[in-house]
Amino acid sequence: QVQLVESGGGLVQPGGSLRLSCEASGLTLRYYAIDWFRQAPGKEREGVLCISPSGRSTFYLDSVKGRFTISRDDGKNAVNLQMNNLKPEDTAVYHCATDRRSYCSGDITEYSDWGQGTTVTVSS
Numbered sequence: 645q646v647q648l649v650e651s652g653g654g655l656v657q658p659g660g661s662l663r664l665s666c667e668a669s670g671l672t673l674r675y676y677a678i679d680w681f682r683q684a685p686g687k688e689r690e691g692v693l694c695i696s697p698s699g700r701s702t703f704y705l706d707s708v709k710g711r712f713t714i715s716r717d718d719g720k721n722a723v724n725l726q727m728n729n730l731k732p733e734d735t736a737v738y739h740c741a742t743d744r745r746s747y748c749s750g751d752i753t754e755y756s757d758w759g760q761g762t763t764v765t766v767s768s
Contacts, residue, residue, distance in 0.1 A: 646670040646757045648740050653762030656730055660766070664725040665717075666740030666759055674716060677748045678723040679704075679755070682736035682764075689739070694748035695723060702748035707733070730766045737761040 648671075652664040666678065677696045683689040691704035695714045703709050713726045723740060739761045743754040 648742075648757055648759035650738060650740055650759040650762040653738060653764045655765045655767065657768050658731055658766055660730050661726070661728045662730065662764060664727065664738055664740075664762060664764070665720075665722050666724070667720060667722040669721075671742070671744075671757065673721050673723055673742070674718045675746070676742045676744050677746060678714075678716075679741050679743075679748065679750070680714065680723075680725045680738060681741055681752070682734075682738045683761075684733075684736040687736075689752060691750045691752065692738070693725065694750065696748055697746050700748075702750070704750050727764070730764075732766045735764060735766050737763050 647669045650666050679694040680692045681689050693714045694702040711729045715724050739759050741755040741758045
């Protein structure tokens with residue numbers, strides 16, 4: 645049984661940083677593209693960033709370029725999302741997910757494995 649577990653969310657002031665982690669069991673993440681999605685209150689879930697098995701990043705949101713980075717920690721079977729210079733509009737529940745492909749597709753309808761999410765609140 646595949647389980648993805650996100651952690652690292654919390655309350656942060658604008659301009660602050662958070663590092664989210666997605667750890668997996670039942671699936672070796674390094675073989676697959678892993679995505680981070682987010683869902684703000686009252687809005688649809690949207691793709692944020694993806695990392696391919698080779699380590700290449702794909703941004704789905706221009707608004708996070710230069711602020712967010714994604715990386716792998718194969719030793720922990722995890723993928724991390726480093727978020728810097730956070731803005732109130734980054735407030736959302738952040739989920740990691742995979743469609744078990746070797747490339748970043750961004751097609752939300754194809755994702756079969758999802759974490760439960762971790763909440764990020766950016767507010768002063």
